[in-house]
Amino acid sequence: MLEVLKRIARGGVLSEPLPTADEVRREQGRLQSSLLEVVGRALCIRHVDAGSCNGCELEIHALNNPYYNLEGAGIRFVASPRHADLLLVTGPVSVNMEEALRRTYDATPDPKLVVAVGDCGACGGVFGESYASLGSIAKVIPVDVTVPGCPPTPVAILQGILGATRKAPSRGRNP
């Protein structure tokens, strides 16, 4: 236990000012106030992999590392769509995941936000459309914001989430 405490002490509090994390922290500040304005409480996110290559998942995971301090910014990943305000969807939608994606969307209570992550989510990416791939997320469910990149950086994903919460009051529900 002593070793653990020593390590924590030496590591310091990483979400404290760091020269390389300026952009992130600015983003977090904005995000937090936007969340308070729009959602009025913590934002609950459900991730859905609709057929990704798992690259986007790596960067979504990174959002939970101490540098981005997502929970500190008022964002939580939840295990059920029923508890979610926002779906973070990756991948081109594979034909084999279409039904599961629709069901997850339907199970998410209104009003709900959808952020399509990655070039694949935005347009089908390198996989395009085929007998097995439907292409972009918007082909299957309404999307509020797309985050291009392959994979997009955690900062870009955060900006996408923020963008979606800003759009929330006036967003249209048609794909």
Place this chain on the structure above:
Amino acid sequence: MAPASSAVKAVPLLANVRGRRLLAPEREQWSGMAESMKAGGAGLLALWGTDDRDRDGCFRIHAAYLLPDEVVLVEHALPAGSESYPGLGPLFPVAGRLQRSVADLLGLRAEGGDERGWLRHGGWPETFFPLRRDSPATARFARISAPYPFVAVSGDGVHEIPVGPVHAGTIEPGNFRFSVVGEKVLRLEERLGYTHKGVARRFEQLSQSEGQRLAARLSGDSAVAFSWAYCAALEAVTGVAVPPRAAALRALVLERERIANHLGDLGALGNDAGFAFGLAQFSRLKEDLLRANAQALGARYPFDFVVPGGVARDLPAGAPAALTTQLGALETAITELRRIYDDHPGLQDRFREAGRLERELAGTLGALGLAARASGLGRDLRVDQPWPPYDRLAPKLAVRTEGDVAARVQVRFDEVLESIRLCRLLLDGLPDGATGVEVPAAEPDRLGIGLIEGWRGPVLIALHAGPGGAIRRCHPHDPSCQNWPLLEFAILGNIVPDFPLINKSFNLSYSGQDG
């Protein structure tokens, strides 16, 4: 039976590793070769089919076998009009799902095999075979929903727990059917294929020079390994030798990919065993590594760094020194964290004995890579068949015999430290010279193999060249195909709440297996 191999024709294998390519005209030879491979201690690495009816009226079935010192390709042309071949399941259990994939994509049936669809979930009809040349690329279908016939388990007090395909947590989709008594797992049956994106067909729409971009995206966590395998296959068919500086830089990014994944897993494994401190520490170290990637390689995840003929860019001035310094700090931190993990009784209690896979079973099932090494099977392509630059690096093999979660944790620790050593060596002795050469179009009908030891295990690309720089057929193979079935055995007798930990200790790719 007379040795079938007498009539089998050998042709040179174009690959980055040693090997042979054997043409087996008769079906008995196809089966006979499988038997002699099995007897010689080989594992079945990959299986794919090709539609060559436009050339000689035949379909072909291809098997890649992996021996400690070489890879052996066996191909068999089915008689004209025939759409079935002798199944390999009785010799190699891993053949089961591979054969089902060939059946779904190309309509070739393995005799005596499981007839259930594997990649086809009702999204396209049973009569449509995407890899047949007469199947239109524009074909789209309405979904036909049908329940998957899981194998039923009955008995006193046995009940079933279905999980997935969408999971609680940021992971890929797959379906797990547990049969349990109380909390103990009696049986686990996996159903995969949810992320099938039709990559093999997609390759055929790309040129040889474009194929790397798709290869990098077969399984994002192994982007470097797959890009390199693709480029190695293309370089083998075109006879291109990569400049030494490019080879060194490729190995540098491959080892950094290994380090990044191992760091992520070590943190997640700590977390799954109730030690959130581990996750915070290791995810921080991983983030540091990714940020250094962004500076030195141009991207946190350098998907398109390895390109045909070499690498996409050189390191900026000062980068080797900066990377070396950071690797030193990383080594210190990991050594310290390893001691904390090793000395933590609660953590070790969860790791030890959990998800045990005995060496013999691992061998029978054809386990590959990290999972195999944790069960005492000491195979690593970087050590067994080192391709440049590994031939001058003498990588050390990491192997443990216990086969449990603890062993898979230890292999990761050993490997991450060894990768740091290799990166330092590479940065220290970085050869001068070009970072790439032009790659001409391959001669049509050549077949090249790229085989690279990624962080999870060997990844393979089989590239059949078409005319004018086209891809006639490209078959990718991820070691997850071999290792997913291991999980069905490793979980037996464990309790359901330990599944996330045991699953994570393998950390297999869904996208890589699904194609």
